[in-house]
Amino acid sequence: MSLLELDGVRVRYGARAALDGVRLSVAEGEVVCVLGPSGSGKSTLLRAVAGLTPVDEGAVRLAGRDQRGVPAHRRGLGLMFQDHQLFPQRDVAGNIAFGLRMRRRSREEAAGRVAELLDLVGLPGAGRRAVASLSGGEQQRVALARALAPDPRLLMLDEPLGQLDRDLRERLVVELRQLFARLGSTVLAVTHDQGEAFALADRVVVMRDGRVVQVGAPVEVWRRPADAFVARFLGFRNVTPAHVDAEGARTPWGALPVPAGTAPGARTVLVRPSGVRLTPPEGAPLTGEVTARTFRGDHVLLLLEPGGGAPPLEASCPLRAAPEVGERVGVRFDPEEIVALPDQLP
Amino acid sequence: MSLLELDGVRVRYGARAALDGVRLSVAEGEVVCVLGPSGSGKSTLLRAVAGLTPVDEGAVRLAGRDQRGVPAHRRGLGLMFQDHQLFPQRDVAGNIAFGLRMRRRSREEAAGRVAELLDLVGLPGAGRRAVASLSGGEQQRVALARALAPDPRLLMLDEPLGQLDRDLRERLVVELRQLFARLGSTVLAVTHDQGEAFALADRVVVMRDGRVVQVGAPVEVWRRPADAFVARFLGFRNVTPAHVDAEGARTPWGALPVPAGTAPGARTVLVRPSGVRLTPPEGAPLTGEVTARTFRGDHVLLLLEPGGGAPPLEASCPLRAAPEVGERVGVRFDPEEIVALPDQLP
Amino acid sequence: SDGGGDEGGGSGGDEVVLVTHESFLVSDAVLEEFTEETGYRVKLLRAGDAGVVVNQAVLSAGNPQGDVLFGVDNTLLSRALDAGIFTPHEAAGLEHVPDELRLDDEEHRVTPVDTGDICVNYDRAWFDERDLAPPRTLQDLADPAYADLLVVQNAATSSPGLGFLLATVAAFGEDGWGEYWESLRENGVEVVEGWEQAYNERFSGAGQGGDRPLVVSYASSPPAGVVYGGDERPERAPTGVAAETCFRQVEFAGLLDGAANEEGGRALLDFLLGLPFQEDMPLSMFVLPAREDAALPEEFARYVEPVDEVHEVAPEDIAAHRDEWIDEWTDLVVR
Amino acid sequence: MVAPLLFFVVFFGYPVTAIVGRGLREDGVWRFGRLTEVLGDPGTLRVLWFTCWQAAASTALTLALALPGAYVFARLRFPGRRVLHAAVTVPFVLPTVVTGAAFLALVGRGGVLDDAFGVRLDDGVWAILLAHVFFNYAVVVRTVGGLWAQLDPRQEEAARVLGAGRLAAWRRVTLPALTPSVAAAALMVFLFTFTSFGVIQILGSPGRATLEVEIYRQTAQLLRLDTAAVLTLVQLAAVVALLVTHRLVTRRRVGALRLVDPAGTARPPRGWVQWTALGGVLATVALLLALPLGVLVERSLAGPDGYGLHHYRALAHADGTFLVAPAEAVGNSLRFAAAATAIALLVGGCAAVALTRRAGRLTRGFDALLMLPLGTSAVTVGFGFLIALDEPPLDLRSSWVLVPLAQALVGVPFVVRVLVPVLGAVDERLREAAAVLGASPWRAWRAVDLPLVWRSALVAAGFAFAVSLGEFGATVFLARPDEPTLPVAVARLLGRAGAENYGQAMALSVVLMLVCAVTLLSLERLAPSRSAGTF
């Protein structure tokens, strides 16, 4: 059974709707990540579930029970705020232990749990520190520990790892994943980091302007974004309208091969950067000039200007083989990395 | 000439030093990104330069002039705080225009600039909104706009884009980069996102425990991390002590090929995930079991357990070719992706 | 002690409530004596100065706060009597009180308890040093020889201030006092708000740094100054009294109409006029007992200079003109 | 909200209406004609004018001198800060008679200033203004400083790095955040000086009367209740006008502020600006506050044979004419003050919470109502009690609770004014954070609001305590069993001739000072330790 169910939830701020008919369900023990551009209503979604923001329309159900009128503290869930909201007058341990004390755990039990969580978030021994003396990332970790401490039936995290460096974040993602699996926690987490979402989530929810535009397993969403918006949001630049017929997709970059079985008609087509293969310019069906080279750690992202009115193309290539800015290269497309988008919610 | 120079700067909080003899210089027009784990002193560095945190030892020089005793508002620099510190009593436009008004720009001029900046950060028309009604990412963008508005001679940004989604961040990185180039701004930015650092920075500075451990062009740092710490911090897991001799590097994973000209002796060796090539297990010098598969959008990161006491190996491979968890694969190493670390600051 | 939150309107039983002003003081032993004699315990309610006490009694006429009111003086008497707040009672021992103090002898609504003279006091040492004779009369005070020496109280807010004004009214008549005050003003009289300030701060005789050697106070101030001046007993008090500048104040007590413990109240009135209380008064309140037969303490005999002649204004005149005089005086002197 | 409303109606609205009605009703008919008669009198207008302008000037001067003090006490750490912070509140409790004396000794004829420079301030209005500053310095320092200490200093830093100088940053960032508490402090100082009584009596020449003095005269001396009633109405009207202005100034609701642990905001002084501020404030405190108090101490020590503790020893035993040893008054004072503080905190605390939680028109009106007692003459309230609370079940006239009740009337507005700005600044999302961690609204309030307002609640309690410790005006009208409070005992001593009495009065005043300072100091120590887990 699903632990959390949202049914046509609408939250309005003045004339604008921050949530606009959101329908979503999260099963017991599932980890769901919410993705979406800034201002798309992710935090509002969590606040609505927590009962902190009144719902104008629709229903929030927890374990099947409509939560209308149930105050936040009786919903038995946890929420880590995007801006932490640590209690300034309590020290680190006091913050983390707060939820436990509210649940009447003994002082000793709380102290043990606090130490455990401080270890988890990489701040062992910081219990007596004043929260104001912590660095940004340290505060975020305390906020995370505070939210984790009481083991709520539904844990909601609003950008829990956003201020941490990659190394720590990756380690924490792994540990959280294990922790959630062990405890069978149900988690709804907002993140803007796709790697984090993919690593953490059983399912991701993509939001746009207060609506859910795609729900699915991370791989699935990445493989087949629901529409151009999702594709662009996921960071793909090579998205273009196209006409698919037997020969492939006609696009401004020429006719592209598409995977077999792609339905014909007017479609949106996405070419992943790794599907843009560089060749010597001689004899290539399409050539472009390298106008930008962005170093991406693992690889280099190139921006190619094909000219002739065609939009720029983004190509990824290994560092060693990367051409310089200004060089002219040929382009060949890899059909495996080309997707005709469904352009409709699945 | 360098615009900013730090010479043995030390900032102490109680017994601990948050900055410990930091030496750094930033040239006029240069964009420098500060990287480092949470709590390594990045924010403290910016605060010390801004004159907000007193420097216990050493000197901060701006355009050659020692800044000791110069109050923050006379240093002519800008700082975007990690937690924004927007003025709650002012609306969005009032926040952004603040620095301009302090510099006695006319109201009209300020209004024009505010509109421009709101466009830049993707919040057109939000000028009259209360800052409390903004989403987290929206607040961050307002804070960024506020810091950009007065065009300070040295702009310092503390995680300017941390709460934004990838799409927006990438767009902003590009626009900021162009903006800085156009204006010749000198920028010192903290970020935990390496992609951002690489995309934005002329040079990166890696900090650890209040010290600078590496400075260099992004590609250079990524190619040759100064030591195991930097390598690990950059996200590399395959870092191991090794003994380099004529035949290669002896490591727990066996003898690895190293690039020609690598000095022999006891060294730390890094194998990039892309340098771990998967082969059929038959006949491979090293085999491992896939114990984890992390979906990384563009590719899949695999964790291989070679067994026999050797530490796990991280390998990256394209999505299509990725083996399943539990499969046994052979491993071949690509010498181009193996680095013997200098283990000493250059 | 426990104030007891529940009894209002006086009290029955063994408690008798005396409503009085802030300056009322009596020795513990004397009160105990009363309790032993009559079985009543005295509870004191003190509310501000005499004016406040009387006005409060007027406002709560018929439903009084206590049984007996002490502290209405001849300047306020008519207001209390007009408001009908007292029940007549002829206290035992009244026959020992001189006639001129018995201002309500027909009805006995109030009983005279003590008397005191408001007079100009002078700093003996100051005048000795300058070989200048201290003033004796009101007229002297307008003499340029005594320019800038006198400090008086605001007649509108201070009872010695009002008393001194009444003395001048009596001395110069309804038409003459204004002129006299003008001459005082020309002679540099200083007006301050209250007695404490005039005596403690401005008067040089109090030894607190004041620089005016003449002040309006009480004829009993010199003995008080000696008693509370330290351990020595000088030959003469360091301050003296200008004998012909006095206005006689008489303080009365009365049984409040509607008293809860009327019997106790009557007993208390009798006691106030009894010798133990009368003889205790001088050294606790620094006033003179109303009874002629009360023995004066040694300090009084020694340091009080006899005031033979006082300026008097009939209670009816005071009642009729007080407010008007105060207003005129304020216009004349203060503004 | 019901409890404070009830308290207000029963112990303020009803008595004041009763006394005003007594003055303006004859045979059941209102005589509003008196209104125009009294108002037409040039004397009344003169009094009204003087009352208003001296109050405005006093308030401005107090703010100008005390705001730097609020800054220094909130943001700078220096040795003796706590003691000094408690000490500046001492003047607040001293009977005006006593401090007036000390003040005169300094600025009056033959005073220190006169001796040294030939300057005398006692006949100008300057003495009044300075004395008003003396009395109200702490009001500003404590109300404003209480919030200031909790403001996140990084807000100002943000302005600084945007190019704002110290002053500009303060004016544009800190001041707006402080506005509600500055307005609250200004309001209170204005109300206190508007209704100034003792100071005017002692330092003003009798020609300078405030409405309060005039009401006292008309009520207590002349029993002209009609005139007094009109003046009371005028005073109330002026106060209402003032409250409306205050409302307009603070109407723009300052949203949540980022409040931080005050322990972390104070720093040792750095740079010439801060040193100057500290020096200036210390000098102000020394000249304006310490010097007059020092004169008191000096006088209390000056015995018949040189300096010594003579007068203090005399205080210890009853000398027969006093029913209690003056020293016993300490106990009485403490008891009354504790009761009054408890009532004020309870009533004012409820009111403040209600006011910040609901912001309807009704509650705002209620807010203003609660301030009225500050602007009402003590004699009006005192006499009102007398004629209103004279029937069972509310015959409290001779009950001791009347004293703390009357004192609490003055304490409640304090508590409300001090707490409302802070409660209003508490970020709602902190309460939400507590709620999602399972805290019920009450526990969330305890966990979030209370620790943040605790300091301010202590400030408020300190004030309520000080007000009632030093209260004389209203107390003196309330018939009361023989339990003199310290100021009453001081007044009794001063009411008699003789160096002994005077010296003892000074000694007792010093005792009053010490009682006040020690209580406030120990109140400040009650700050909750940064808590681990529980509360």
Ligand SMILES: Nc1ncnc2c1ncn2[C@@H]1O[C@H](COP(=O)(O)OP(=O)(O)OP(=O)(O)O)[C@@H](O)[C@H]1O
């Ligand atoms: N006011 C303070 N008192 C005591 N310690 C402090 C204070 N401010 C910062 N620190 C400590 O100094 C160290 C450096 O802090 P800083 O804020 O510079 O870290 P940072 O690199 O910005 O980290 P993050 O990425 O988490 O923001 C941290 O360990 C922090 O806990």
Ligand SMILES: Nc1ncnc2c1ncn2[C@@H]1O[C@H](COP(=O)(O)OP(=O)(O)OP(=O)(O)O)[C@@H](O)[C@H]1O
């Ligand atoms: N109190 C409010 N009043 C008016 N508008 C609001 C309020 N709170 C949020 N909004 C608006 O609602 C929209 C959704 O806000 P929300 O905080 O849910 O966004 P978000 O998805 O969490 O964004 P981010 O990633 O930037 O945190 C935003 O456009 C925001 O400006």
Ligand SMILES: Cc1ncc(C[n+]2csc(CCO)c2C)c(N)n1
């Ligand atoms: C020597 C001596 N002088 C004055 C007073 C008292 N006193 C001074 S003013 C005043 C009336 C109120 O203003 C009273 C009663 C005293 N007790 N003893």
Ligand SMILES: [Mg+2]
């Ligand atoms: Mg958000």
Ligand SMILES: [Mg+2]
């Ligand atoms: Mg930081």
